[in-house]
Amino acid sequence: MEDLEHDATPDGAPGWTTTPVGPELLRGALEVERTARGVLPHRLPAWARRQAPGDLTDVEAQPAGVRLAFRTRATAVELDVLVTTTVYRGAPTPPDAVYDLLVDGRPAGRAAADGGGNVRTVDTTTWAAVLTPGPPGTVRFAGLADGLKDVEIWLPYRGIHELIALRTDAPVEPAPDPGRRVWLHHGSSISHGSTADGPTGTWPALAAACAGVELVNLGFSGNALLDPFTARTMRDTPADLISLKIGINLVNHDVMRLRAFTAAVHGFLDTLREGHPTTPVLVVSPLHCPIHEDTPGPAAADLSDGRLRFRALGDPAEAAHGRLTLRVVRDELARITAARATDDPHLHHLDGRALYGEADFAEFPLPDDLHPDAAGHRRIGRRFAEHAFGSAWAR
Incomplete structure (x- = not known):
């Protein structure tokens, strides 16, 4: 087969080739930035990043x-x-970010990079951050079956990962287009x-695998x-x-009250429809989360017992005056989508509690009171x- 441009590894190891990492080898990224060392995948284009706040x-x-x-x-x-x-x-120090290997669509390994990398330490009282530089590392997978195969390396969702070099003991070429439908998803952490x-x-990767679709995940923590700019990107x-x-x-x-929320949802959907006038769109309301069901935000991190938990600081009585709770948001999203669906048959709604509700919380509690665990x-x-x-949304 015809491989991409490649050369010997720096130490001249025989039988190994180095393939430049570029957009042709990456899926799920909207833009690929060239850096001094290699490339950095982005999930927002440069114009949107210029409008985004620093945390995003x-x-x-x-x-x-x-x-x-x-x-x-x-x-x-x-x-x-x-x-x-x-x-x-x-x-607590987070676990090492892991890379997942798939061969012909099936799990075939998991590994972390050796080497320390850069560490960004955030003070939760001031939110000031200090960057401690570190060296690059290498992720290794060995013992793959001989023969032609399609390989995927899924990058960690945690941390920033600058891709420097891909080395293999046989040439590579971009995987062929699988011809699957593309699922574009936007959500929170x-x-x-x-x-x-x-x-x-x-959960988006698992759902995409079950449904046989190509995932573009614009889930942005917090x-x-x-x-x-996210609506225009989509x-x-x-x-x-x-x-x-x-x-x-x-x-x-x-960040907003009910009056602004209603208008912002309509505006986001209007922008989507400018580029996707008949594409099926599913609006999903929040999962069950007891701290915010009836209590507005803001939420605050609590490290008092040495582990990260979250608590809601708002006053439940203020929901009557337009402050948002999860119940208020669910009711309004159901109302908005039902009203718009009379003129937009390709717009659909799903109550998030059908995905994770009170019974699920009893079985799989949220470890930090905000996020589900692996199960x-x-x-x-x-x-x-x-x-x-x-x-009907997916048909």
Whole structure:
């Protein structure tokens, strides 16, 4: 087969080739930035990043749902990366970010990069951050079966991962277009992947695998805030199916009241329809989350017992005066989508409690009172595949 441009590894190891990492090898990224060392996948284009606040520019560079995809006979693969990890002073050190290997669509390995990488330490009292530089590392997979195969390396949803070099013991070429429908999804930290056990263990990745669709994940931790630049990005991104999971960040950031929320939802949907006039769109309301069901935000991190938990600081009585709670958001999203659906038969609604409700919370409590654990992600992914991809929205 015809391989991409390649050369010997720096130490001249025989039989190994180095393939430049570029857009032709990446799926799930909307833009690829060339850096001094290699490339950095982005989930927002440059024009949108210029409009985004600093926390979102960090989050969108975390490659949730982004994967390398290539065809090869290689039995060993190495990926040199420079990882930037964020840690919070006083909170437990997060586990190493892991890379998942799929061969012909089936799990075939999991590995972390060796080497320390950069560490960004955040003081949760002032939110000031200090960056400690570190060296690049290498992710290694060996013992792959001989023969031609399609390989995917799913990048971690946590941390920023600058891709420096891809080495294999046989040439590679971009994986062929699988011809699957493209599912474009936008949501908050749970959609991003928070607390899933790996990049293919996030609920959107699991749902996409169940449904046989190509995922573009615009889940932005802490930043599903109906931003106009996100709506315009989605408007301009090719997609066969679109879903929006709206609500939890609007509540726990306490960024707007009901009057502004209603107009912002309509505006976001109007912008989407400019580029996708008949594409099926599914609006998903929040999952069950007891701290915010009837209590407005803001939410605050609590490290008093040495582990990260969240609590709601708002006054439940103020929901009557327009402050948002999850119940208020669900009711309004149901009303808005029902009203718009009279003129837009391709707009659909799903109550998030069908994915994770009170009974699920009793079985799989939210470990930090805000995010599900790995088992919760598996349940949400399976149920989304059943409820959403088995419904009229996906037809």
